Amino acid sequence: MSAGASFDLDAYLAARRRAVDLALERYLPPAVAEPPVVHEAMRYSVFAGGKRLRPILVIAAAEAAGGHLADVMPTACCFELIHTYSLIHDDLPAMDDDDFRRGRPTSHKVFGEAVAILAGDALLTHGLHLVALNAGLGKTALDTLPRVLAEITEAAGTPGMIGGQVVDIRSEGKPVSSDTLEYIHTHKTGALIRAAVRVGAMLVGADDDDLAAFTTYGDRIGLAFQIVDDVLDVEGSLATLGKTAGSDQRKQKLTYPSVHGLPASKARAARLVQEAQAALVGFDAAGEPLRALAAFVLNRTM
Amino acid sequence: MSAGASFDLDAYLAARRRAVDLALERYLPPAVAEPPVVHEAMRYSVFAGGKRLRPILVIAAAEAAGGHLADVMPTACCFELIHTYSLIHDDLPAMDDDDFRRGRPTSHKVFGEAVAILAGDALLTHGLHLVALNAGLGKTALDTLPRVLAEITEAAGTPGMIGGQVVDIRSEGKPVSSDTLEYIHTHKTGALIRAAVRVGAMLVGADDDDLAAFTTYGDRIGLAFQIVDDVLDVEGSLATLGKTAGSDQRKQKLTYPSVHGLPASKARAARLVQEAQAALVGFDAAGEPLRALAAFVLNRTM
Numbered sequence: 001m002s003a004g005a006s007f008d009l010d011a012y013l014a015a016r017r018r019a020v021d022l023a024l025e026r027y028l029p030p031a032v033a034e035p036p037v038v039h040e041a042m043r044y045s046v047f048a049g050g051k052r053l054r055p056i057l058v059i060a061a062a063e064a065a066g067g068h069l070a071d072v073m074p075t076a077c078c079f080e081l082i083h084t085y086s087l088i089h090d091d092l093p094a095m096d097d098d099d100f101r102r103g104r105p106t107s108h109k110v111f112g113e114a115v116a117i118l119a120g121d122a123l124l125t126h127g128l129h130l131v132a133l134n135a136g137l138g139k140t141a142l143d144t145l146p147r148v149l150a151e152i153t154e155a156a157g158t159p160g161m162i163g164g165q166v167v168d169i170r171s172e173g174k175p176v177s178s179d180t181l182e183y184i185h186t187h188k189t190g191a192l193i194r195a196a197v198r199v200g201a202m203l204v205g206a207d208d209d210d211l212a213a214f215t216t217y218g219d220r221i222g223l224a225f226q227i228v229d230d231v232l233d234v235e236g237s238l239a240t241l242g243k244t245a246g247s248d249q250r251k252q253k254l255t256y257p258s259v260h261g262l263p264a265s266k267a268r269a270a271r272l273v274q275e276a277q278a279a280l281v282g283f284d285a286a287g288e289p290l291r292a293l294a295a296f297v298l299n300r301t302m
Numbered sequence: 303m304s305a306g307a308s309f310d311l312d313a314y315l316a317a318r319r320r321a322v323d324l325a326l327e328r329y330l331p332p333a334v335a336e337p338p339v340v341h342e343a344m345r346y347s348v349f350a351g352g353k354r355l356r357p358i359l360v361i362a363a364a365e366a367a368g369g370h371l372a373d374v375m376p377t378a379c380c381f382e383l384i385h386t387y388s389l390i391h392d393d394l395p396a397m398d399d400d401d402f403r404r405g406r407p408t409s410h411k412v413f414g415e416a417v418a419i420l421a422g423d424a425l426l427t428h429g430l431h432l433v434a435l436n437a438g439l440g441k442t443a444l445d446t447l448p449r450v451l452a453e454i455t456e457a458a459g460t461p462g463m464i465g466g467q468v469v470d471i472r473s474e475g476k477p478v479s480s481d482t483l484e485y486i487h488t489h490k491t492g493a494l495i496r497a498a499v500r501v502g503a504m505l506v507g508a509d510d511d512d513l514a515a516f517t518t519y520g521d522r523i524g525l526a527f528q529i530v531d532d533v534l535d536v537e538g539s540l541a542t543l544g545k546t547a548g549s550d551q552r553k554q555k556l557t558y559p560s561v562h563g564l565p566a567s568k569a570r571a572a573r574l575v576q577e578a579q580a581a582l583v584g585f586d587a588a589g590e591p592l593r594a595l596a597a598f599v600l601n602r603t604m
Contacts, residue, residue, distance in 0.1 A: 033461075034465065035460070035465055035468045035469050038464065039460060094414070095416050112396075113396035114394075117391060117394065121423070124423065124426060124427065125459040125460075126455065126459050128430050128451065128455050129451070129452060129459060131451065132451040133452070134448075135445070135448035136448075142448075146435075146436075146438075149433065149451065150431060153431035157431060158331060158340055162427065163337055170339065
């Protein structure tokens with residue numbers, strides 16, 4: 001279950017992160033473009049030290065399916081912009097009302113609520129603009145783009161991420177079932193992670209069998225990621241998480257450990273990551289980054 | 303400048319509105335879909351008596367360019383969903399803080415701010431989902447969709463609608479130049495209307511010459527529409543507009559009449575509509591609905 005001894009995940013992540021950061025810099029409107037304040041706000045949140053997990057998953061899936069980073073970069077960046085928009089809107093006073101994110105003041109604390117809302121809207125809009133730029137790149141067939149657009153907008157919409165967020169905010173402070181918790185986690189976080197993996201493979205022409213394997217992988221690490229996030233919130237500290245540890249608990253946010261306990265939560269995450277890695281047995285060396293990323297999702301401390 | 307005597311605009315608008323409403327009903331997730339509250343909020347604002355101007359412009363441009371309503375309906379509905387999302391977010395307390403829209407309580411008054419923000423996000427997301435559904439319909443070539451997606455996301459993003467809204471809210475209560483007013487109007491309202499006309503023509507394969515004519519048309523009626531809106535705010539009443547007449551003035555919102563005066567505003571709108579109609583001289587009977595729509599934009603009372 002551990003990554004191959006010969007594979008250096010840290011070096012892989014550092015190289016991909018650098019490539020993603022350069023692409024984001026290129027694809028985002030310059031901060032001086034009219035009107036500057038909204039472009040500054042977009043960049044403030046995008047360049048706030050994110051892990052770039054979602055774009056790296058797009059890239060790693062494309063590589064596992066025989067493609068290359070350059071074939072999928074605009075769409076990889078789309079996932080980071082959509083993720084960032086969701087954080088800005090989640091942090092708003094009307095939602096989670098968070099003052100800090102990754103150790104820095106949240107968007108609305110710096111730019112005001114109106115600009116924060118609009119910066120989120122703009123990141124979603126511009127993210128999907130980037131999907132159009134993926135037309136004609138590398139191995140991307142023209143008839144793939146409508147499928148990719150449909151997949152991303154479903155994962156980011158009410159059947160996915162927004163649906164999870166709606167149920168999450170409506171459940172705060174109420175007793176909820178483990179089914180509801182599972183719904184929130186698989187939708188709010190899981191849907192976009194699963195879509196990142198699937199879209200990366202789709203863009204480089206993965207066949208249906210391979211796509212099924214990627215779907216299982218994405219499904220499992222999507223849920224594992226959120227369970228680990230909950231565990232870290234209980235165990236973590238401000239230093240590593242950039243937010244106050246236990247903050248979800250204090251807000252009576254529903255978490256996996258609060259419903260299932262810590263040991264069962266950790267066991268479930270480990271099992272999910274095992275299943276994710278097992279789905280990729282057919283991929284040999286090309287699947288090594290994805291397998292190592294699954295282990296990273298489980299063992300991360302931030 | 304008047305519409306041809308034989309063309310019945312009212313019947314045309316009624317038929318297209320009915321078709322758009324039926325399509326919106328079909329394309330929106332049912333109100334009972336999980337989680338219901340956000341789908342109810344989406345439908346509450348979409349079915350609030352809108353004129354359906356933008357989707358009808360998509361359809362009329364497609365018809366003028368030799369296509370048919372069925373070739374463009376998903377994308378036509380996309381424009382209505384994007385327009386509706388922008389209204390929900392504009393009405394939020396952090397933005398214009400409006401309690402009423404079209405004579406009914408605004409989304410955040412009915413569903414709360416969090417759900418209103420998310421319903422807006424979901425309408426934008428689902429609107430662009432519908433563009434994917436336009437793939438393979440009627441005359442739409444596969445390589446047209448990336449162009450259409452790029453066009454819509456640019457018109458709705460910071461180079462268009464969001465840019466206009468940002469400058470608008472940042473200008474409230476300040477003295478601004480007529481250049482700034484022109485920027486706000488052409489971006490906040492004009493960009494999406496222009497894109498609706500262009501995209502309708504693009505989807506059915508309009509050539510570059512025709513597209514240039516549609517661009518001029520869309521450009522002119524987009525600005526005319528907003529100038530007339532400002533004029534109506536000064537002259538209108540709660541009964542016809544569904545909002546308190548003079549409300550923009552009281553909020554010290556920048557309007558065309560407040561900068562240029564009423565007579566010059568009306569003259570400018572009339573001249574723009576004339577230019578829009580002149581751009582379509584080459585289109586004979588197929589262009590009649592668009593020419594009549596331009597007159598409608600000028601003469602509307604609500």
